[in-house]
Amino acid sequence: MGFADIDRSVIGREYDRLTYPPVTADELIAYARTLGVTDPIYLDEAAAKAGPYGGLIAFPTFVVKLRGGQHMPKEVQREMSVGGFDAGKDLELGVPIRPGDVITATSTITELYEKTGRSGSMWFVVFRQHLTNQNGETVANVDSRIMQRGRAEKGK
Amino acid sequence: MTVSTGATFETVEPGDDLPAITVELSRDYVRSHATELGMAFPRFTDDEGAKKEGLPGMIAPGNMTLALLARELLAWAPGGRVLRLGTTFRGLALAGTTITLLGTVTEKDDEKRTVECDVWMETPEGDRCVIGTATVALP
Numbered sequence: 001m002g003f004a005d006i007d008r009s010v011i012g013r014e015y016d017r018l019t020y021p022p023v024t025a026d027e028l029i030a031y032a033r034t035l036g037v038t039d040p041i042y043l044d045e046a047a048a049k050a051g052p053y054g055g056l057i058a059f060p061t062f063v064v065k066l067r068g069g070q071h072m073p074k075e076v077q078r079e080m081s082v083g084g085f086d087a088g089k090d091l092e093l094g095v096p097i098r099p100g101d102v103i104t105a106t107s108t109i110t111e112l113y114e115k116t117g118r119s120g121s122m123w124f125v126v127f128r129q130h131l132t133n134q135n136g137e138t139v140a141n142v143d144s145r146i147m148q149r150g151r152a153e154k155g156k
Numbered sequence: 157m158t159v160s161t162g163a164t165f166e167t168v169e170p171g172d173d174l175p176a177i178t179v180e181l182s183r184d185y186v187r188s189h190a191t192e193l194g195m196a197f198p199r200f201t202d203d204e205g206a207k208k209e210g211l212p213g214m215i216a217p218g219n220m221t222l223a224l225l226a227r228e229l230l231a232w233a234p235g236g237r238v239l240r241l242g243t244t245f246r247g248l249a250l251a252g253t254t255i256t257l258l259g260t261v262t263e264k265d266d267e268k269r270t271v272e273c274d275v276w277m278e279t280p281e282g283d284r285c286v287i288g289t290a291t292v293a294l295p
Binding site: 030031034035036037039052059060061064065067085086087088089090091092093096 | 179185188189191192193194217218219220222223224226227230234235237238239240241242243244245295
């Protein structure tokens, strides 16, 4: 088995849906603080009240933490080896996350393709977490591109 | 080319550079943010663990380098909103090095009051280890 054998019906099928507990201000602040952000709208509830959002909001890339429950569908996961790595990430950002928001992450594979370069065959899997809040508003689409080098048949 | 901070839609033009920001990727900083991300894997937390995975030493997660590019954009335009950020992780952002965040304005949309930017992260050797494009709504 290999990537070429994965049934393409996996593309576009929802394989995971997770609703998180309400987001807390502490979570948002911890993310921004460990990243080294200094703007108070991401760090200080009192100062943020006077800011453009009228309260604390998540630093935009906080959404990468919300990766859902199951990382990938089983039929894709079993073809990944330890050597796979993060090749890139695309964010489309909607309404900001605020403390108290209840976020649902819905996961799908959007692309599965092979590229052949000088070092051989590489497979790319793009999976998307579509994040919505309790009002049904889109918070973000987070597309992650994972690269996996082609490997010899393992007789699975 | 001009370099500005506190960017507003009226003051920026295609060709403007975003201010360069240098960030020391100390091991403690990378470990702390990787842990916060729920990614406390050996390659992001200690040199020995990273070497066992064939890396020269511990590295910053892609999710951290992506966030640093967002920091670059919002340091330039503090009242702005990042609407889109697309990145490619081309090389390693090694812990223990000082990287530089850079960017330039490529387009301006008068109707939407947004700009397109190229943003990237450079290693001390000048290699662009992370490259990206972004759409930012400016105040």
